[in-house]
Amino acid sequence: MTCHSRQRGYDDRKIATSVDSIAHLILGKRGLALEFDERHVEVATALVLRGEHVRARRVLLCPPIEGGQYDMARKPCRLRACPTCSERRAWRLAGKLEQLASGYTHPVVLLVAAPSRSSSDLKLSVSELKLKLVTLRRRAWFASACPRGVIAVECPPTNGGYRWNVHAHGICDVAPDIREEFAARAQADWSELRGAGAVFGLETLRNESGLAQYSFKVGGEKSWSPMPDTVTAAQWDELDHALRGARLLIAWGTKRSQNPRCS
Numbered sequence: 001m002t003c004h005s006r007q008r009g010y011d012d013r014k015i016a017t018s019v020d021s022i023a024h025l026i027l028g029k030r031g032l033a034l035e036f037d038e039r040h041v042e043v044a045t046a047l048v049l050r051g052e053h054v055r056a057r058r059v060l061l062c063p064p065i066e067g068g069q070y071d072m073a074r075k076p077c078r079l080r081a082c083p084t085c086s087e088r089r090a091w092r093l094a095g096k097l098e099q100l101a102s103g104y105t106h107p108v109v110l111l112v113a114a115p116s117r118s119s120s121d122l123k124l125s126v127s128e129l130k131l132k133l134v135t136l137r138r139r140a141w142f143a144s145a146c147p148r149g150v151i152a153v154e155c156p157p158t159n160g161g162y163r164w165n166v167h168a169h170g171i172c173d174v175a176p177d178i179r180e181e182f183a184a185r186a187q188a189d190w191s192e193l194r195g196a197g198a199v200f201g202l203e204t205l206r207n208e209s210g211l212a213q214y215s216f217k218v219g220g221e222k223s224w225s226p227m228p229d230t231v232t233a234a235q236w237d238e239l240d241h242a243l244r245g246a247r248l249l250i251a252w253g254t255k256r257s258q259n260p261r262c263s
């Protein structure tokens with residue numbers, strides 16, 4: 001049995017030992033004859049340590065990416081906990097974000113941030129970000145200055161892990177001559193709606209697909225969606241509970257038929 005190592009400088013014997021034991025633990029003797037993706041092994045180990053054997057098994061058996069390509073013949077596990085499926089989902093949403101923003105007249109980069117207040121209020125914080133954004137967008141001055149936008153919500157833990165840095169990157173449509181005034185008013189209203197730490201900022205758009213890919217961290221070392229082995233057990237439980245079924249790509253001013261159905 002081998003592991004597709006991504007050259008992170010680990011001791012090969014240590015990897016072999018941990019792959020052997022984790023595969024045997026999850027799959028029994030069958031596991032000794034299979035090859036696994038290194039990240040799948042790491043995540044499956046974290047899940048097993050938390051007693052989540054069923055999910056660990058699904059992640060371990062999820063087809064890895066071979067030479068930059070997904071193995072389309074094998075069924076992916078589609079779990080949020082899976083690095084491969086999470087990346088695949090991020091690529092799909094980045095493409096959707098880029099596609100929606102491609103028709104904007106004056107595209108500009110948007111960052112909206114509304115950090116949570118504690119480590120256990122992620123679900124509330126994400127829904128608050130969405131609801132308060134709807135309130136802001138319904139204000140007449142906002143609707144006329146920024147008729148369209150598409151953003152991707154991201155929820156990493158803050159440094160120290162005491163809260164969640166709930167924020168969203170994306171692209172909106174605001175004419176250059178009113179941008180400064182719009183940004184100042186939007187920041188003031190957003191602070192009033194969302195309180196301390198709230199950010200509503202615009203930046204010049206240099207590369208649409210680059211921004212879409214950055215929004216979903218595609219192709220990077222860091223995952224858009226935190227993985228079970230990069231957060232504590234309590235944080236993973238909170239993420240798992242808060243983001244189940246949550247739609248994380250938000251678009252406004254888009255025809256209903258074009259609205260993103262995927263989350």
Ligand SMILES: [Zn+2]
Nearest residue numbers: 062077082085
């Ligand atoms: Zn998977």
